[in-house]
Structure formats: C-alpha cells, structure tokens
Amino acid sequence: MSSSCKDLMAALKDCLMHSDCVVKQGNLPSDCLKHHMDELPQECKSLRKATYECKRGMLDMRRRFRGN
Numbered sequence: 183m184s185s186s187c188k189d190l191m192a193a194l195k196d197c198l199m200h201s202d203c204v205v206k207q208g209n210l211p212s213d214c215l216k217h218h219m220d221e222l223p224q225e226c227k228s229l230r231k232a233t234y235e236c237k238r239g240m241l242d243m244r245r246r247f248r249g250n
Contacts, residue, residue: 187236194233197226 195211198204203214203221214222215230222230 187233187240190229190233190236194226194229197223197229201226 198211198214201214201222203209203218204211209218219227
C-alpha cells in the first residue's frame with residue numbers, strides 16, 4: 183500500500199476503535215464495517231469511502247500517472 187493510503191487507514195482504524203459499535207456493543211471493527219455500517223458515525227463512513235477511493239486510485243492506470 184502506498185504511503186498516501188497509510189494515513190487514511192490509520193485514521194479509519196482509530197475511528198472504528200472509538201466508535202460505539204466497538205466500545206459499547208463489543209463487536210469487532212471488521213464486523214462493524216461489514217454488518218453495522220448504519221451504526222457508525224459519519225466520520226468513519228467518510229474515512230471508509232476515502233480509503234476505498236485511495237486504494238482504487240492505486241489500481242487505476244490513469245490515476246497512477248496523475249497521483250491520488
């Protein structure tokens with residue numbers, strides 16, 4: 183993974199670990215992402231989308247030359 187996506191991934195992990203889905207309900211962060219997306223705060227949803235776009239940009243040949 184490129185260094186541009188590492189910061190987003192770290193922020194997403196931090197957001198998930200402090201969300202109610204993990205803290206109060208005791209779910210795993212991966213379980214919250216897969217099955218409890220509606221319970222996550224808007225910040226985590228935005229970080230998830232940004233992470234997805236960053237990873238997608240790494241595979242898109244047009245974006246490789248332009249950058250993320």
